[in-house]
Amino acid sequence: MKTISIDTDFSPFPAGRYRNDGPNSGERFRDDLLAPALRMEETQVLLDGAVGFGSSFLEEAFGGLVRVARFTHSDLASRLKLVTKDPHLRTEILRYIEEARAQS
Amino acid sequence: MRIEFDQTEQVISCGTILLMAELDRLRRLGVAKRLSGKRPKAIVVRQVFDQVGLSELLRIRPKKWAADDLPESVKHWRFRSGTLTEGQQFAEPLGGFSSRIPQFGRLYAGVVEAMANTKAHAYPDPATNPADTARWWMFWQVRDQVFSVSIIDLGIGIPKSLSQSKRWGRDALEQVVLSLSRAEPVAARILAAIQIGRTRTELPHRGKGLADVVDVIRASPGARLTIASDRGLVRVESEDAPVTRDYSTCLEGTLIQWMLPLRSEAEL
Numbered sequence: 001m002k003t004i005s006i007d008t009d010f011s012p013f014p015a016g017r018y019r020n021d022g023p024n025s026g027e028r029f030r031d032d033l034l035a036p037a038l039r040m041e042e043t044q045v046l047l048d049g050a051v052g053f054g055s056s057f058l059e060e061a062f063g064g065l066v067r068v069a070r071f072t073h074s075d076l077a078s079r080l081k082l083v084t085k086d087p088h089l090r091t092e093i094l095r096y097i098e099e100a101r102a103q104s
Numbered sequence: 105m106r107i108e109f110d111q112t113e114q115v116i117s118c119g120t121i122l123l124m125a126e127l128d129r130l131r132r133l134g135v136a137k138r139l140s141g142k143r144p145k146a147i148v149v150r151q152v153f154d155q156v157g158l159s160e161l162l163r164i165r166p167k168k169w170a171a172d173d174l175p176e177s178v179k180h181w182r183f184r185s186g187t188l189t190e191g192q193q194f195a196e197p198l199g200g201f202s203s204r205i206p207q208f209g210r211l212y213a214g215v216v217e218a219m220a221n222t223k224a225h226a227y228p229d230p231a232t233n234p235a236d237t238a239r240w241w242m243f244w245q246v247r248d249q250v251f252s253v254s255i256i257d258l259g260i261g262i263p264k265s266l267s268q269s270k271r272w273g274r275d276a277l278e279q280v281v282l283s284l285s286r287a288e289p290v291a292a293r294i295l296a297a298i299q300i301g302r303t304r305t306e307l308p309h310r311g312k313g314l315a316d317v318v319d320v321i322r323a324s325p326g327a328r329l330t331i332a333s334d335r336g337l338v339r340v341e342s343e344d345a346p347v348t349r350d351y352s353t354c355l356e357g358t359l360i361q362w363m364l365p366l367r368s369e370a371e372l
Binding site (some may be wrong): 050052 | 190194209211213216370
């Protein structure tokens with residue numbers, strides 16, 4: 001299993017939706033780290049090292065897995081593991097994935 | 105033009121950041137060359153001017169104060185400005201102090217979404233405007249055990265941004281505004297933008313940022329959020345119903361201010 005620690009492998013300051021929004025955007029996280037890892041193997045994402053997450057970052061990073069990177073809901077259910085002590089954060093991410101599925 | 109501050113005895117963060125933003129915009133447009141200021145006589149006001157960079161914008165030579173010379177009410181004033189959504193601009197300088205700010209992760213989310221909104225919604229079409237005009241300015245400070253952070257843009261304002269939404273047709277929009285009819289008309293549009301979570305961006309997966317702006321207040325007892333945009337003002341405190349007000353004068357942009365009581369040493 002691949003492990004991505006958001007603070008050490010990406011940034012402790014995730015923010016923004018698109019690459020041109022800023023250096024630590026959801027699009028960059030998804031396209032450079034998360035989607036390539038998920039295409040190779042099961043991946044766990046350690047979320048708790050980040051300072052916080054805006055909804056733009058989360059929606060683009062995780063909802064974008066379905067909307068842009070074309071993962072199916074079942075792909076993600078079997079390959080993506082979210083590791084956090086914050087149950088609200090997990091729920092929010094799963095909601096973005098579900099909303100992207102419903103809109104696709 | 106010379107602005108005289110020698111009689112100024114007190115400065116308030118919201119007014120100061122608006123002044124700084126306007127001066128900075130003039131400077132960036134190259135039309136502030138004839139602008140200067142007169143130094144405040146009150147030491148604390150002068151320290152604030154020097155600390156946040158207002159002195160430099162007014163061509164007043166700042167004094168280099170020793171940290172011990174600065175009172176607590178001045179020491180933590182910080183100023184940042186940018187055009188990108190960069191959370192580190194806010195969180196990094198705070199360092200370990202952020203542990204004293206309740207729900208800091210949620211506050212961070214609100215601040216970065218406010219930065220993001222600047223680019224996505226606040227200004228006219230960026231394709232027809234220089235990128236550097238889509239700018240935000242930010243202050244934060246600690247005073248009387250309260251942490252406050254203010255972020256401002258000089259864009260079209262939330263009410264106008266909402267009016268330009270094509271996805272939310274006029275009928276639907278008016279229904280939302282009517283449902284908030286106890287609110288003042290312009291402030292009601294700010295409330296509507298919070299409720300429908302969408303302004304000029306038409307994509308269905310976008311426009312959730314204003315919820316992040318409000319969430320930290322709902323989760324923090326004693327916290328307060330103020331959103332001033334165009335002629336309207338909305339204030340939210342914990343679980344209370346929002347307070348709204350319309351003014352006769354227009355703030356040319358949007359100002360968001362969060363105020364959160366600090367956690368005591370014993371709570372850490």
